[in-house]
Amino acid sequence: MSLLVESSKAPPRMPSYLEAGHTVRSWLFTLDHKRIGILYMAAITVFFSIAASAAALMRIELLTPAGDVVTSETYNRLFTMHGVLMVWFFLIPSIPSVLGNFIIPLMIGARDVAFPRLNLLSWYLFMAGGILATYSIVAGGVDTGWTFYTPYSSTYSNGHVMAMAAGVFIAGFSSIATGLNFIVTIHKLRAPGLTWTRLPLFLWSMYATSIILVLATPVLAITLVLMAMERLWGVGIFDPKLGGDPLLFQHLFWFYSHPAVYIMILPGMGVVSETLAAFARKPVFGYRVVAASSMAIAILGFLVWGHHMFVSSQSVYAGVVFSLLSFLVAVPSAIKVFSWTATLYRGHITFETPMLYALGFIGLFTVGGLTGIFLASLAVDVHVHDTYFVIAHFHYIMVGGMVMAYMGGLHYWWPKISGRLYHEWTARIAALITFIGFNLTFFPQFVLGYLGMPRRYHMYPEQFQTLNVLSTAGASILAVGYALPLFYLGWSFFFGRRAGPNPWGATGLEWKTASPAPEHNFETTPVVTTGAYAYDAEGNP
């Protein structure tokens, strides 16, 4: 490792962003994108823990077919809380708001994002939304499921739907602010010489993600307003009694929520491209096609929402159209998987923790993607829709994909964030535990779904018990895999070995400045002369 060499020729140290102030005020009123990234990290860790606890309770309940641990009301509130918090308060902000905020300006050689004040505002909006959502949970919870389907949510549910919807609504504006900031940042603040074809693939994927954030989120906002008005007013356009249509809600909701799935996976793909290149010490195979596939996913992702509605009594023909488009959106994802595999060819591969997470991502995302093909096939979807097959599928994408990528990215950029290294072997073992626990938790759910176990079931017929027990056992292993990093990363933050500017020997502007990053990122604006991942034949940057 070139650690010693690198650090010895490091420039005289400017104060790092961590040393720029130690008061609470210096954190809460910071305009520094790096500190805002850290604020997001703290917040989403809390929300993740709450949502994961809800999942743990659900898995314990599902050990036995009878509803013996919690009541049906509680169970329904648990999965709603799990879904809402995980989707809007963990997955969507995870890589974009934490790693994106921290890394994007460093990667493009800028001092900050385009609108630092807006960036801080977006964190406050996020917190306001999170606090409202938490309030609605503490006040008694919501039992609508994260999808808020009408007329259940607008008329029949007795939960604190309004507070929850308001929380999501406000957090949505935080998403919009972040996406807008990234779009303008990537367009306007790139270092001299950093052309679009030299852009690291993480930036391409973040750009694509931002487009979705900006164009999809407003539709969710207005849909929630319509739903809330209907609940408040007793009148609304989704109400069949007045001639409204409950399916209209689903159209509007999925117009946002399907692209939102890509908000939750595209950044992960970007992280994987970065880490694979860094630890194979080689450019990503087919750079242009991989970059273009991110954009293709972002755009095609808006055309497929109807595949959530194949059995909803949507028109048969619309179903056929949406099915065809859904197959097409799978093509760019497949391109990425093949390109990643080809990237390994003729590399100089090492197996540090981020690489293990990236390899885990490729495996799990492939399974998630392929089962997505099952769900796009109309006839099969009719059978497995709203069963545990769907649960397994999207957890393979969201947890196996996005959470793996988030953990991988966190480990990869941890030296830049904290200036220190974590204990490598502990981290590798945690990654392995996560991978095993994950598969044990979710693979049985594919089988359960095919056998017909519906989702959101508090009690279930006895023949499903064996597989549910397996799944719960896996969940307990997964919990260990998630808890470990909290400890060793926390320890490393204060006591870890100091990392040089570039501990992995990777390319990319973020590795050209000190670790932890200086307050203003770069002493002089860097100039870029090569494409991304310019490793030489020996795998050196």
Next chain:
Amino acid sequence: MHSAAPAKTTLFATYFALIALLALSAAAAKWQIGPLWNLFIALGIAAVKTALVFLVFMQLRYQRGLVRVFALAGFLWLAISGVLTFSDYLTRGWTP
């Protein structure tokens, strides 16, 4: 990018065109030629008015390509939402 801005006369000309279109729109609504035609005329005039506001008042015709793309993106995505939603509603009655 500030140097190229509409002249005062352009602004006033645009304004009077907008008011004329409004008058036309109001008059056309009183002149019954079938609900569908009336709707098309009303929306067509609204589209022309919006185009005028975007191009002149919002100075889109003086902006570089990127900003134009962003200005159009919103409308394009709105069209996606409308067209695909209606792919359901318009074919609901059909049976295979």
Next chain:
Amino acid sequence: MNDALSHPAAPPYVDRDQHSVANHLGMWTFLATEILFFGGLFTGYTVLRWAHPHAFAEGSRHLEFWIGTANTAVLLTSSLFVALADLAIKRDDRRAARRHLVAAGLLGAAFLGLKGFEYFQKFQEHLVPGSGFDAHGAQPALQLFFFLYFLMTGLHALHMLFGLGAIGWLLRQIGRGAVSRERPDAVAIVGLYWHFVDCVWIFLYPLLYLIGG
């Protein structure tokens, strides 16, 4: 944040032009989100009108044609004044810029006044959706029309209020000299917002007032 000395432009920017371009791009991106925000409503409106053409025509006949038309004219005129203010600030005529903005703001307030009057009328006619709604013998979908009417015009009015706030802020900034010929961006940015809100109304007008048929 206090080392702006080494950089002539505000922190992340190299120069003012870059900052200005970023501001414009940011505002246009925001407007794209606004299009989709109102777009959700327009999609909903289209679906329901397609399902209940008679009820919607009936609802449209209950609205005051002259208020809708007058309000459109009021907004178009206010837009002209905002565009003139932008022109004036670029020509370093701050007094004229302020005068135009005041005119635009007053027109905006007049719009809201007329809107409020119409709301009051509907309230008296029991056309506000809810338990007190009186369908006047028409079918229940009439209530959906008025639900959409109040939501669409209400959200539009809310945007108008924000716009008025922005104009007030702009007047103050121009008075303090923080917005001037050297830094005219704020007028154009607020202007973009104001014109956009105007465009929303340009579509609301035919969709709500002109479909009585």
Next chain:
Amino acid sequence: MNRPGIAAFFSSGASSVAPRVDALFWSLVLASAVVVAVLVLLNLTFLIRYRRGSPARRGPLEVSTWKFEATWIGLTTVGFLGFFFWGARVYLDMERVPADAYSINVVGRQWMWDIRHPNGRREFDELHVPLGRDVRLLLSSEDVIHSFFAPEFRVKQDAVPGKTVSVWFKPTREGVYPLYCTQYCGTKHSQMTGRIVVMSPDAYAAWLTCGPTPRIAERGRELFTKYSCSGCHDQPSQIHAPPLLNVYGSMVPLQDGTFVYAGDEYLRDSILLPTKQVVAGYQPIMPSFQGVVSESDLLDLIAYLKSLPTAASAAPQPSPAAP
């Protein structure tokens, strides 16, 4: 339902469509397994062969990358399109309700399935159907969205308030099969389960007649008066309203020049959304009964309208005992 889990995994289901869905499903499993195997093999090979410090030959690639890219873009697209057509074909057959299907009304309600057979026999959370007949369920809901899911039949359809949706299947094996609600519908969602009993046609015919069977069409006639439908629609009447004889099963001319087939959905829409399809030559003056008529009254009213002499009187409700 009573079979152990693993055996059910390889079952061919209990409806005519189930083997076709399964064939597609297992083909997808096979194709996925091949893809995963190839990828895992390639990845492992590369990871081992090109680990840092290994003696394997490196150096720039000799071939252009775009040939590879084009190949796998082409192959995946073709493969995906193949599965799309297969899936869509089976789906369209699943959605095409056979014309002579035997119709049963199913109403979803928090939290039970309320089922009515053509002769008026009513049952809850249990659905008896004759073996070998095309069975059409007319699904509706009284409150929120429910979903009718019969896993052994590979059939699922949401029951949406405010409309009637058809779903059909042809049971191919006698037995007792599970029925679930798969659209989250509130507190007792997981208890909105039931059984589907597939019986021989004779046994079904016997079962049909042994229970209580209120004459729903008669009740419908009373409701027809109670809701004042008769005031306008019975001839002669002061008010100009379309007569209802010979309507069911006919093609009704509409004001806009089109025609609509007067099936169950049409009757339902005409009561709840009368101005949606206005009959040619009449004014849209009928008030909507949306929210006035309960779902169960609505079914009885429709049953009454269907019991009137129809255009296709020669083809009355198919008798349940016929195979």
